[in-house]
Amino acid sequence: xxxxxxxxxxxxAKLRFDAYLAGCPSRRLLDRIADKWVALVLKSLAAGPxxxxxxxxxxxxxxxxxxxxxxxxxERDGLLTRTVTAxxxxxxxxxxxxxxxxxxxxxxxxxxxxxxxxxDVDEARQRYDRRT
Amino acid sequence: xxxxxxxxxxxxAKLRFDAYLAGCPSRRLLDRIADKWVALVLKSLAAGPxxxxxxxxxxxxxxxxxxxxxxxxxERDGLLTRTVTAxxxxxxxxxxxxxxxxxxxxxxxxxxxxxxxxxDVDEARQRYDRRT
Numbered sequence: 579x580x581x582x583x584x585x586x587x588x589x590x591a592k593l594r595f596d597a598y599l600a601g602c603p604s605r606r607l608l609d610r611i612a613d614k615w616v617a618l619v620l621k622s623l624a625a626g627p628x629x630x631x632x633x634x635x636x637x638x639x640x641x642x643x644x645x646x647x648x649x650x651x652x653e654r655d656g657l658l659t660r661t662v663t664a665x666x667x668x669x670x671x672x673x674x675x676x677x678x679x680x681x682x683x684x685x686x687x688x689x690x691x692x693x694x695x696x697x698d699v700d701e702a703r704q705r706y707d708r709r710t
Numbered sequence: 711x712x713x714x715x716x717x718x719x720x721x722x723a724k725l726r727f728d729a730y731l732a733g734c735p736s737r738r739l740l741d742r743i744a745d746k747w748v749a750l751v752l753k754s755l756a757a758g759p760x761x762x763x764x765x766x767x768x769x770x771x772x773x774x775x776x777x778x779x780x781x782x783x784x785e786r787d788g789l790l791t792r793t794v795t796a797x798x799x800x801x802x803x804x805x806x807x808x809x810x811x812x813x814x815x816x817x818x819x820x821x822x823x824x825x826x827x828x829x830d831v832d833e834a835r836q837r838y839d840r841r842t
Contacts, residue, residue, distance in 0.1 A: 588826040595825040598750060600771030607831060608824040609746040612817075614737070617744050618730060639732030656834020677830055684819050685744075691813055692740040693727040694720040698809055699739060702788020 615648045617689050620682035627673035747780045749821050752814035759805035
């Protein structure tokens with residue numbers, strides 16, 4: 579069998595998976611990645627590798643439990659790598675994989691959309707609340 | 711004061727809002743839009759206006775409560791319009807606004823990403839589970 583190019587592989591996957599379907603694994607993956615903490619972690623790591631403590635500081639208000647679980651899921655899904663260096667205290671660095679970078683661009687756009695369109699959404703909410 | 715262009719308005723908002731900050735309203739907006747049901751609704755409406763029953767069919771497995779709440783939030787945020795026609799039974803149509811279209815493109819890309827990269831993520835999960 580001829581080796582598939584990355585593009586052929588993605589085209590093939592596009593035919594096999596459909597997130598509209600409840601039982602499709604891509605529905606669960608969409609649920610995993612359509613998440614504000616995933617967006618903020620990937621956007622933050624797009625600037626370069628970071629330590630756990632840097633991420634915790636940048637993602638103001640995130641709980642340790644939520645950040646740890648988010649990072650573990652992203653590592654398992656192949657979106658980032660986790661490197662432990664034996665120092666005192668132990669140093670843990672996170673870095674995007676190429677797969678994580680490709681998703682990070684999309685989610686970075688989503689973060690920017692929320693910031694740039696906040697005034698439009700605010701006005702829409704005021705109009706809605708006056709009407710109802 | 712000179713009227714701002716849409717682009718100036720977005721640039722200005724980009725400086726005022728920052729979803730990394732816990733108290734910023736754009737953090738809550740990001741939380742609202744980074745959601746699989748929002749992604750599937752907006753992607754579905756990108757093809758044209760639809761009735762409630764069409765959406766319920768396309769988004770397999772969505773509960774009535776979740777779909778109704780998602781649609782109401784999207785209407786309040788100015789991303790879609792809801793039109794009620796007095797027929798028997800009453801007919802309700804949903805249609806994207808220009809604001810909803812702009813977000814729908816980003817979220818449609820996210821759905822496609824999940825489908826196209828499902829094999830990569832699957833392989834990464836298998837590697838991770840063998841290691842741990």
